[in-house]
Amino acid sequence: MAGRPKIRLNFRKNLGDFTLTVDSSLEKQVSVFLGVSGSGKSTLLNCLSGTLSPDEGEILFGDEFLYASSSKINLPPEKRRFGYVFQEGYLFPHLTVAQNIRYGQPNRRKSAATIDVLEIAELLQRYPKELSGGQRQRVAIARALAMEPRMLLMDEPLAALDSTLKDRIIPYLHHVKDAFDIPILYVTHSFSEAMALADEAFLIANGEIVANGEPHRLLTAPSAMPIAQLTGVENILFLPVTLSDKTLGVTTLEIGEQSLIIPYTDVGVGEIVPVAIRAEDIMVSLESNLPISARNVLHGRIQYLDIKSERTWLSILVEWHHLAVKITHEAREQMQLQEDLEVYCVVKASAINRLWD
Amino acid sequence: MRITPAEVAALSLSIKVALLSLVITFPLGLLVGWLLAKRTFTGKALLHTFVMCPLVLPPIVSGYLLLIVLGKNGVIGGFIYSVFQREIVFSQFAVVIAVSIISFPLLVRGIMTGMESVPVELENAARTLGASPFKVFWTITFPLAYRGVIGGTILGFSKSLGEFGATIMVAGNIPGKTQTMALAIFSAVHLGEDASVYRLVLISTVVAFVALWFTERFTLR
C-alpha cells in the first residue's frame, strides 16, 4: 500500500450563496466524507472528477496537478481517470450491462476480475431498466472499475437502496477495496456506511471540513463534539439496537444495562445507531416510577452543575454516557440538585432523533 | 386518374429538394440544436431567436428578405454573381435555400428538445469514463436524443415538401424548373383546374404518408 498516491485538496468553489472550502489531504485508502445533504459533499466530488471547476486553489494527485488556478491547469474529466460511482447509478440506458462496462475500458480482457468480484456475470446481456436497484449499483461500480481508474469516487452509492440491500452490497465494497489498491473517496450521509468502510473520516458541514480522524475515535467518542456542533444538538449517543419492531413502531437501543426507546427506524439488531437529544428535552426527576407517558426513564448521577445566567446546565452520567441537561434555576433550587446526587432522566421517545439515516 | 408529365416533374422536384435540403440542414441542425440545448454562451438567446424567426414570420416575408439578400443586387447574390457569373434566385438552388430556411427551425426544435431530455449527469458520467466531448456526443447525447431528432427530421422534411410562400418569392413558379408540388397546387387552384388540384393534393398526401411510414418502419423498431 506504500505506493498509493496521496491526494491534496486545497480549493474554494462558490455556487450561489454556498461556498465549499477544502484544505485536506487524503492519505488512507478509503476516505469517507460524512455530512448531511447540502453540506457540499457532491460539489467536492464534482470538483475532483473535473465535471465542475473550482474557483481557485489546487488539486494534486500524487505530484500531478489536476487543477491549479495559479497556472491555469484544469485537466478535463476524461483525462483524470477517476472512476465515478453515482447515487443514481447513471448507467447508460441504451446500452447493455456489458456495453456499459466496456464504455470506458481500455483493455477488454481485464474486466473479468471486476465482473467476478461484483458477481454480475449473468447480468451482462441485460439493459439497465431490467436490473434491480442493487444490481444496478453493482454494475455502476463495475463500470467505474473497468476503466482501470487511478482513484474511485463514490457519491452515496448505497443511498437509493433499502437497508437489507445495503448490507449485501457493503461486502462487495470490501472486496473492491482489497482487490484494487487505489484510493477511494466515499461520500455519504450514513453513519453506518462511514463506520463500515472508512480508514479515515471527514465531517463536512456548510461547505467546510469540521473534523477528521480515525473513524471510531471521531464518530463514536462520547464527546463527539464536532457532530454536536454540526447538528446543533448537545447530546449525541451511539447505541446498539436490541429490538426493532415495525408494528409497534418502536426501536429499542441499549444504553449500558438500561434501554432507550426511539421511534421505529429501519435498522437491524446489533447495528449501532447515532441518536441526538436536545438538552432542554431531558427532564430531571428524583423518583423512577412516576405516572407519566414518557417512555424513557434513565438512572444516572449528576457529575457537575454549571450555573449560567439564564439556565442551569447539568452533566449527568448515565452508564458511561454524559448527558447535557438544561433546566431553570428555580427547578434546581426546589429539587436541591447538587453534584453526586442520583437522579432519573426522563425523555419522550419522540424527542430522540436518529442522525443521518 | 392520369398524372401529367408536369405534375410528375413537380412531384420529383419536391422530393429532390426536400431530401437535398435535409442533407444540408441536418448536420447544421445537429450543431445548432446541441449548442442551444447543451451549451451556455453569450448571444445564445440571439441565436435562438434568429433560428426560430422563419417560424413566426409569414413565409412570403422570409422569401422577400431572401430575394433581397440573394438577388443580383443583394449582398450575397451580388457577390456570387460578380465571382461566378451565376444567379442564385429563380433556380432549383434557390428552392433548396428557401425550403431549408423555412424548415430549419422545425428541425432544430426537434433536435433541441431531444437533446435537452438527455440528463447532463449521463454525459458527465461518460466524460469521467474517459470519453472526449465528441465521443460523448455520438455515443450518449445523440443516441438518447434519437426520438427528438427523428421527430424534428420528419417535421422539417414534411414542411420542406409543402413549402410555398418563400419558394414562390425567391425561386418563382417556373413549371419544369422551380415549380414544386405546392406551387403546382397553387397554380391549379388559381386557374380553377379542380381535377388537377384533387390529383395533386392526393399525391402529396400519399408522399407525406409514405415518408412518415418509412421513418416509422425503419427507425422506431
Next chain:
Amino acid sequence: MHRSVRFFVAIGFVFIVFSGCATDRQKPRELSVFAAISLTDALTEIGTTFTTESGVRVFYNLAASTTLQRQIEKGAPADVFISASSRQVIALEADGLLEAESRRNLLTNGLVVVSGDAAEVFVGALDTLAAPEVSRIAIGHPSIVPAGAYAKEALTHFGLWETLNSKLIFGTDVRATLAYVTSGNVDIAIVYKTDTIVSDAIKVLYHIPPEAYTPIIYPAVIVKNSPQKQLARQFITFLQSAEKREIFEKHGFTVLALK
C-alpha cells in the same frame, strides 16, 4: 450501430436514387418569361409551339403580377414580363427596369356578372342587382384584388356602389370570389370573363359594358437587364401573330394588337 445508422443509410439511399434524375444545367437557349398566373394555360400552349419553331425553351414564372413586379425590382433574371395590368408595368418603367419602347398591349379582358349554374336570377342591366331577390354579391377585395377594383369602378359608374354596399362580400382573390358562388353561399359575383371559361358550375349572366371601367390591359414588355433582347422581341412578336388569336380567345381573352 443500430437504429440511427439504418435511418441514415435509408435516407442516403433515397437521396442517391432521386439525385440521379435531374440536372438543370445543360445549355440550349432559354427564354425566361414572367407572366400573370391567369395566362398559364394559353401561354403554355403557345410556348410549346415557340419551342418547336425556334428551338428555344421557354420557362414561365407564374405568379400574381404584384409578386412578379417585386421580383423584377430585386433583379430577378427575366427576359419578358407579361402583366395582368398596366399598373405594374408603369411602375417598373418609372424605375427604369423595363424597355419602355418594347411595351405592347397584348390582350384585354372583360368584367362579367355570374351566378351558380342552378340559380334563377335574371340580370339585364347592373341595376337589377338592387332587386330584393339578390341578397349577396361577391367581388374581389377592391384594394387587394385587381378584379375587385375594376368591379368597384363599374358599380360606381352606374351609381350603384352606395346602394349595393350592404350586399357586398369581398373575396381575397378571384378564386375565392368565385367559390362563394359555386358553393351557393352567394347569389352573384362580378369577375373576369376569363375566369368563367374553365368552370362548368357557373353561368355568365351579363357582360358589363367596357366603358364602365378602365380598360383591363395585359401588356408584354422586355426587361431592361435581359441579356437576350433580340430573342425577347421575337417572342413578343410571336405572341401577337394572327394564329395565336385563337388560342387566347379559347381562354376568354380578347386580342388587342395584331401584327
